[in-house]
Amino acid sequence: MKQESPLFLLGLLIRLVLVVAVLPWTQEHWFLPFLTHAPASNSLDLWSDFVASGGASNAFPYGFIYVIAYAPLTVLGNVIAGAAGAKLGLGLTIIALDYAMLRTLQAFGSRALSGKLLLLYWLSPITIYIGYWHGHLDILPTLLLSVSLLLLKQNRLPFSAAFLALAIAAKISMVIAAPLVFAYLWGSPRHHKDTIAYIAQTVLVFLLAFGPSALLPGFQSMALGTPELQKSIALAINYGGGLTLYLLPMVYAGLLLTIWRIRRLSVNGLLCLVGLVFLALYILTPAAPGWALWFTVFLALHTAKSGLRAGMLYLALNISFVALHLLVSTGSRLLIPPYWNLDELSLPAGLVPIGEPTGWIFSLLAVTAVAIAIQMFREQILQENYHLWTRRPFVVGIAGDSGAGKDTLSDLIRDMFGRNASSAISGDDYHSWDRHKPMWRALTHLHPNANDLVRFESDVLALSERQTVRAPHYDHSVGRMTKPHRIEPREFVIVSGLHALYPHTLAQRFDLKIFLDMHEGLRRYFKIRRDVKVRGHAPEKVLRSIEDRYPDSRAYIQPQKQLADIVISLEPVREQDVLDFDLPPEDIALRIRISGRHFDSMRSLARLLISACGLNVIDLVHDDGSFELLIEGTATKGQIGSVVPELTPGMAEHLALNPNWHADQAGLLQLVILSQIDRVRAAAGGRE
Numbered sequence: 001m002k003q004e005s006p007l008f009l010l011g012l013l014i015r016l017v018l019v020v021a022v023l024p025w026t027q028e029h030w031f032l033p034f035l036t037h038a039p040a041s042n043s044l045d046l047w048s049d050f051v052a053s054g055g056a057s058n059a060f061p062y063g064f065i066y067v068i069a070y071a072p073l074t075v076l077g078n079v080i081a082g083a084a085g086a087k088l089g090l091g092l093t094i095i096a097l098d099y100a101m102l103r104t105l106q107a108f109g110s111r112a113l114s115g116k117l118l119l120l121y122w123l124s125p126i127t128i129y130i131g132y133w134h135g136h137l138d139i140l141p142t143l144l145l146s147v148s149l150l151l152l153k154q155n156r157l158p159f160s161a162a163f164l165a166l167a168i169a170a171k172i173s174m175v176i177a178a179p180l181v182f183a184y185l186w187g188s189p190r191h192h193k194d195t196i197a198y199i200a201q202t203v204l205v206f207l208l209a210f211g212p213s214a215l216l217p218g219f220q221s222m223a224l225g226t227p228e229l230q231k232s233i234a235l236a237i238n239y240g241g242g243l244t245l246y247l248l249p250m251v252y253a254g255l256l257l258t259i260w261r262i263r264r265l266s267v268n269g270l271l272c273l274v275g276l277v278f279l280a281l282y283i284l285t286p287a288a289p290g291w292a293l294w295f296t297v298f299l300a301l302h303t304a305k306s307g308l309r310a311g312m313l314y315l316a317l318n319i320s321f322v323a324l325h326l327l328v329s330t331g332s333r334l335l336i337p338p339y340w341n342l343d344e345l346s347l348p349a350g351l352v353p354i355g356e357p358t359g360w361i362f363s364l365l366a367v368t369a370v371a372i373a374i375q376m377f378r379e380q381i382l383q384e385n386y387h388l389w390t391r392r393p394f395v396v397g398i399a400g401d402s403g404a405g406k407d408t409l410s411d412l413i414r415d416m417f418g419r420n421a422s423s424a425i426s427g428d429d430y431h432s433w434d435r436h437k438p439m440w441r442a443l444t445h446l447h448p449n450a451n452d453l454v455r456f457e458s459d460v461l462a463l464s465e466r467q468t469v470r471a472p473h474y475d476h477s478v479g480r481m482t483k484p485h486r487i488e489p490r491e492f493v494i495v496s497g498l499h500a501l502y503p504h505t506l507a508q509r510f511d512l513k514i515f516l517d518m519h520e521g522l523r524r525y526f527k528i529r530r531d532v533k534v535r536g537h538a539p540e541k542v543l544r545s546i547e548d549r550y551p552d553s554r555a556y557i558q559p560q561k562q563l564a565d566i567v568i569s570l571e572p573v574r575e576q577d578v579l580d581f582d583l584p585p586e587d588i589a590l591r592i593r594i595s596g597r598h599f600d601s602m603r604s605l606a607r608l609l610i611s612a613c614g615l616n617v618i619d620l621v622h623d624d625g626s627f628e629l630l631i632e633g634t635a636t637k638g639q640i641g642s643v644v645p646e647l648t649p650g651m652a653e654h655l656a657l658n659p660n661w662h663a664d665q666a667g668l669l670q671l672v673i674l675s676q677i678d679r680v681r682a683a684a685g686g687r688e
């Protein structure tokens, strides 16, 4: 075991002492007799055989998943050392599963959370009470479900589905988590298409894992006939006249609707909702103490990420839970002197309560649980930055002169987030006339009046409000308007165009405003090569149009630079390279010059580019707080991708499953934009 920290050793010591020194009533009267009888059973129907041998009819309402997990060490211990060995074997199995649970929780969070989870989970009075004093075996389904959610976070969907199925096969009540997982997948752009397959895999593995037990009469009567499922409607408001309001189903439906409303839930948000569902199940039904473990793992994770107030609430919940169940649930008896029977404690007789003391304690527990639920929902769902700006798209505006690289940068951004999470709209599609119209003798494309900026602005605003638009389309290969095309609203909307930042009301709507201020010689090089080779123009016509457009560029394009959050310029390292229009672009070494006002986000990028990619990065911070960053050198796609987790840890769930990172300055531009989007995310109230 890797956890040598004092807190871990303390938790392990407490567990070992309790395993040795106390015998829980549930284990003594139910679980140990059933598990030690299993080898003697002469049929697969362990449950019928056990009852026929005089065992309790409700001793082990669990299927083969539980038997496979808990029987080996229990039976081995029984063979070696009789009842004491069986108890030790079962106790060690619970500790092993508990340790796996701790490691799974630590895998969810960053390293900083590992220490907190030792305190919040490994030393939680709830987890110790349930597993070692009350003796319930709920750690198994809880662990299986948590592993399923961790695999989901790691995008390993088939394995996640399998573990979800095993969790439900282990404990049917776990099924209430399944619709939440399915709704998360359905609302996620990166996993939407995998939802049906995930559900099918879950059902298939469940049938394989649960089927063998479910076919056995003994299991049916012991496990399926129990009143457990009835408990889910136990708390109801009866209005009379046959009208009853079932509270748990109502709360559950509300949480499911929350996922539907949020559209793009993060895994953190899903974990929070699963924890809330289990918390509601515990508070709104006469739940067995073991059910509290199901929500405790999620509350521990939330508390580890939250602050002191969450910690105090979590402590109050733990204390009230243990106090309540020491009074109302079976416990243990001591196996060492003075051999006290502690399986049922009660308050001192002299205490004259007002009402039921346990009622007061349970009410305190319920109030604490509701307070935690509200805080979790607020912090992990409402405030969680994912929700803040997945309610509306994140809109990036890119302006610049003709040939400055607007469409190229738009594609580079979409390569990071994926086409199913990003949409693009181009100002070129809003030219007022086709290429060969006589109007172009009076106006250039750079003049605002030569473009339908009213419709351009209206369509961009519609997309930013999550409305689908039918945009016009200008086909550069033929030089005229063709069939309009649908643009769906996605999480990221990339707006590029000569006048993208020109309408002030439009510029205010952008979350990130970029101006491309390409080196003039390089721009001419790129524009001539593109307009001649791709758009079919004559070289002399392109050169003439560059000159003719210069006044409009100064009047309408360049002023947009002032509105930009960041100005990006591409420059040739060797000026003479761009004079040779026949020189292939890949032979031209480029340098990126960035200027803006938010240098902090650029500082961490600069540091990473130097350390991880060995690039030459010079940063200049001016007296007015603005900065310039010069980046020169080459980087492989692998280096670009390797920088991302450290540069923008909070962006992981927004990126495509397999982002298309580019090499060299195209990849560097991707990192610059990603770090700027992350900066805006953090400023919008995000954390991490």
Ligand SMILES: Nc1ncnc2c1ncn2[C@@H]1O[C@H](COP(=O)(O)OP(=O)(O)O)[C@@H](O)[C@H]1O
Pocket (backbone or CB within 6 Å): 400, 401, 402, 403, 404, 405, 406, 407, 408, 409, 526, 527, 529, 530, 570, 585, 665, 666, 669
């Ligand atoms: N960062 C870049 N790296 C390499 N080539 C670029 C880059 N930006 C633009 N180009 C090239 O310059 C030409 C014009 O780019 P484009 O994106 O069409 O500009 P705009 O959309 O601003 O008119 C294209 O041929 C493109 O390949």
Ligand SMILES: O=C(COP(=O)(O)O)[C@H](O)[C@H](O)COP(=O)(O)O
Pocket (backbone or CB within 6 Å): 401, 402, 403, 404, 406, 407, 428, 431, 435, 445, 475, 476, 477, 479, 497, 498, 535
């Ligand atoms: O200046 C531009 C704007 O496009 P961009 O910013 O992409 O250069 C183009 O010349 C016009 O769109 C007309 O296109 P065409 O020259 O094909 O008629």
